[in-house]
Amino acid sequence: MDTRGGKGMITFVQLLVIGISVGFIYGLIAVGFVLIYKSSQIFNFAQGEMVMFGAFLMWSFLVPLGITPALAIILVLAIVGLAGYGLERFPLRPMIGQPILATIMITMGIGVFLRGLALLLWSSNIGIKFPSIITEETISIFDVPISNVTIGIFSFGLILVILLSLFFNYSRTGLHMRAAAESHQLAQSMGIRVTRAIAQSWAIAAIVATVGGFLLGYVRGIDFGLSEIGLIAVAAALVGGLESFKGAIFGGMIIGVAQTFTGGYVGYGLKEVIPFIIMVLVLIFKPYGLFGLVKIERV
Amino acid sequence: MRRVSGVFDISYIQDMTIFRTKYYSAGMVILILFFLILPVFGSEFWLTFINSTAVTVIALQGLNILTGYCGQISIGHTAFMAVGAYSSTILAAQFGLPFWLCLPCGGLGAGLAGILFGLPSLRVKGYYLALTTIAAQYLIIYMIKTPFPEITGGAIALNVPEVNLGGFVFNTETHFYYFIMIMLAVMTFVAKSLMRSHYGRAFVAIRDNDIASEAMGINLYKGKLLAFFIGCFYAGIAGSIWANYVRVISPDDFTLTSSIWQIGMLIIGGLGSTMGPFFGAVFIGALRESCVICGPWITSIIPQLGAQISASLVEMSFGIAVILFLVFEPRGIGHRWEILKESYRLWPFSY
Numbered sequence: 205m206d207t208r209g210g211k212g213m214i215t216f217v218q219l220l221v222i223g224i225s226v227g228f229i230y231g232l233i234a235v236g237f238v239l240i241y242k243s244s245q246i247f248n249f250a251q252g253e254m255v256m257f258g259a260f261l262m263w264s265f266l267v268p269l270g271i272t273p274a275l276a277i278i279l280v281l282a283i284v285g286l287a288g289y290g291l292e293r294f295p296l297r298p299m300i301g302q303p304i305l306a307t308i309m310i311t312m313g314i315g316v317f318l319r320g321l322a323l324l325l326w327s328s329n330i331g332i333k334f335p336s337i338i339t340e341e342t343i344s345i346f347d348v349p350i351s352n353v354t355i356g357i358f359s360f361g362l363i364l365v366i367l368l369s370l371f372f373n374y375s376r377t378g379l380h381m382r383a384a385a386e387s388h389q390l391a392q393s394m395g396i397r398v399t400r401a402i403a404q405s406w407a408i409a410a411i412v413a414t415v416g417g418f419l420l421g422y423v424r425g426i427d428f429g430l431s432e433i434g435l436i437a438v439a440a441a442l443v444g445g446l447e448s449f450k451g452a453i454f455g456g457m458i459i460g461v462a463q464t465f466t467g468g469y470v471g472y473g474l475k476e477v478i479p480f481i482i483m484v485l486v487l488i489f490k491p492y493g494l495f496g497l498v499k500i501e502r503v
Numbered sequence: 504m505r506r507v508s509g510v511f512d513i514s515y516i517q518d519m520t521i522f523r524t525k526y527y528s529a530g531m532v533i534l535i536l537f538f539l540i541l542p543v544f545g546s547e548f549w550l551t552f553i554n555s556t557a558v559t560v561i562a563l564q565g566l567n568i569l570t571g572y573c574g575q576i577s578i579g580h581t582a583f584m585a586v587g588a589y590s591s592t593i594l595a596a597q598f599g600l601p602f603w604l605c606l607p608c609g610g611l612g613a614g615l616a617g618i619l620f621g622l623p624s625l626r627v628k629g630y631y632l633a634l635t636t637i638a639a640q641y642l643i644i645y646m647i648k649t650p651f652p653e654i655t656g657g658a659i660a661l662n663v664p665e666v667n668l669g670g671f672v673f674n675t676e677t678h679f680y681y682f683i684m685i686m687l688a689v690m691t692f693v694a695k696s697l698m699r700s701h702y703g704r705a706f707v708a709i710r711d712n713d714i715a716s717e718a719m720g721i722n723l724y725k726g727k728l729l730a731f732f733i734g735c736f737y738a739g740i741a742g743s744i745w746a747n748y749v750r751v752i753s754p755d756d757f758t759l760t761s762s763i764w765q766i767g768m769l770i771i772g773g774l775g776s777t778m779g780p781f782f783g784a785v786f787i788g789a790l791r792e793s794c795v796i797c798g799p800w801i802t803s804i805i806p807q808l809g810a811q812i813s814a815s816l817v818e819m820s821f822g823i824a825v826i827l828f829l830v831f832e833p834r835g836i837g838h839r840w841e842i843l844k845e846s847y848r849l850w851p852f853s854y
Contacts, residue, residue, distance in 0.1 A: 247633075299829070304629045304630060305570065306770075308576065308633055309766060309767060309829060310825070312763050312825070313823075313825035313829070316763065317818070317819050320819035320822060324812065327811035327814075474645075477645040481638075481642065483634060484623070484635060484639075487626075487627055487634065488622075
């Protein structure tokens with residue numbers, strides 16, 4: 205790779221743009237993570253498996269079953285939303301008030317189960333891709349070649365984030381969920397059903413994960429490695445602070461840019477672990493992230 | 504601790520004895536005799552199963568001290584096993600150190616790595632600490648894979664030299680069976696004794712409430728780092744034994760998935776009890792073996808399910824087992840065992 209002169213500058217900008225667009229997907233998945241953490245104080249370690257499972261499900265509706273894209277997308281989102289809603293009833297509701305290790309392991313158990321199920325259903329489908337929706341071509345913006353797929357993903361993610369923030373700021377359901385996140389007891393005394401709000405947050409998280417899986421699968425193909433995105437999304441949420449949606453998106457972008465830069469300039473091995481290096485640094489120096497709430501504990 | 508009806512402790516030494524009655528001691532002797540003569544009757548398959556389960560139990564005892572007693576959640580335990588395995592192998596292969604020296608060095612290396620990654624535990628806890636240990640898992644495996652491939656063998660497998668203990672070469676299942684069993688007994692005894700000492704009591708206090716325990720005069724930093732050191736030392740010993748047992752190690756043997764499996768075993772067995780690791784490792788080991796045996800049988804009935812059925816059955820049954828145990832028996836099989844023992848002690852009176 206030539207890193208000198210004007211060409212180096214173009215590579216730099218190109219990597220930056222790719223990083224931001226990939227980071228946007230990370231941020232999107234991290235939003236689902238933050239949503240569940242806010243509403244029920246549970247870390248969802250199954251988020252990555254949900255992404256992978258959603259992508260495979262979307263693929264099997266689109267390609268082997270051959271349903272028209274619009275109908276398939278609506279069907280898949282409805283299915284995963286219902287599944288997320290059901291997950292709250294069992295096994296997550298019995299986990300309210302349980303120690304942290306139990307809640308960690310219950311989500312990891314869900315994740316391992318989903319991976320096993322995906323292995324059962326799709327282990328013979330290797331190297332599959334989504335059918336292309338737009339033909340890939342390169343557009344020059346200020347002499348920087350950028351793929352239109354990158355731009356498409358970026359704008360799609362942006363629309364989704366705007367829709368989500370509108371939902372949380374203006375719709376009745378969204379406001380209920382935010383109230384439940386603030387304090388379970390207070391929300392309950394105001395007549396909000398907290399369990400339903402938590403179930404709705406799981407449903408939305410599952411839908412967001414599936415959309416993220418679709419976007420990511422569109423870029424890099426669908427395989428079982430997609431589930432590793434889950435932990436990268438955790439790192440993104442952590443950088444932004446666990447209580448903040450805009451922090452999650454921002455953190456995702458930081459992680460994405462750091463990944464493409466290390467991938468472009470240093471090497472593939474470091475690219476894999478850079479999210480975790482950032483995660484450890486944040487945990488040591490600023491444990492509550494950029495936009496998170498600092499907790500003070502008393503005995 | 505409760506005794507059988509009619510047995511009274513009249514001195515502190517009697518109160519602290521592990522095998523207090525004649526029946527306990529006799530039971531222990533019978534158990535030891537059983538395991539001594541087992542290789543004569545057991546087939547190769549059973550010996551392999553027992554050996555790998557026993558190595559897992561050694562690692563789980565460490566995880567039990569760290570997570571079960573001290574409450575510091577670690578989801579990167581196999582990475583510390585990797586540190587132990589690699590440091591003992593490199594010492595043996597590159598520097599030609601004898602096995603009896605490599606083994607504790609492997610443990611020590613893993614313990615020091617544990618202290619390094621335990622440092623954030625001084626500032627963060629709960630979920631945040633769990634994330635640190637996940638990061639440790641990835642960073643340690645990266646350190647093995649990428650920067651020094653000429654020493655660590657990189658991403659490809661590393662050969663482990665043959666174990667030679669004073670001229671005696673370990674090369675059969677049976678040799679390793681005895682060696683691993685002795686190590687398991689020693690390590691379990693040390694863990695049990697440690698957790699009965701004032702360090703163990705301090706660990707339990709830190710787990711139950713760290714700020715309150717600090718107010719009671721326990722040195723929090725020392726306690727947490729000591730727990731990390733001991734827990735990872737056990738992992739290192741287990742990793743070192745594992746490396747010498749299988750003779751070929753690669754970074755892919757020590758994944759996040761296997762760390763999750765270890766935590767799952769501990770939860771199923773029961774956190775914070777000496778018997779917990781045994782129950783958990785045997786339960787999950789048996790579950791895995793039966794899935795592997797059942798897989799081809801199911802494929803022969805329903806061929807559409809594909810070739811990966813064993814792997815997927817193993818994962819699905821593990822996930823379901825962990826979820827069911829957490830919901831219906833969060834204290835694990837160890838708790839059931841305690842109830843059984845208690846009802847034996849009180850028999851025939853249930854009060």
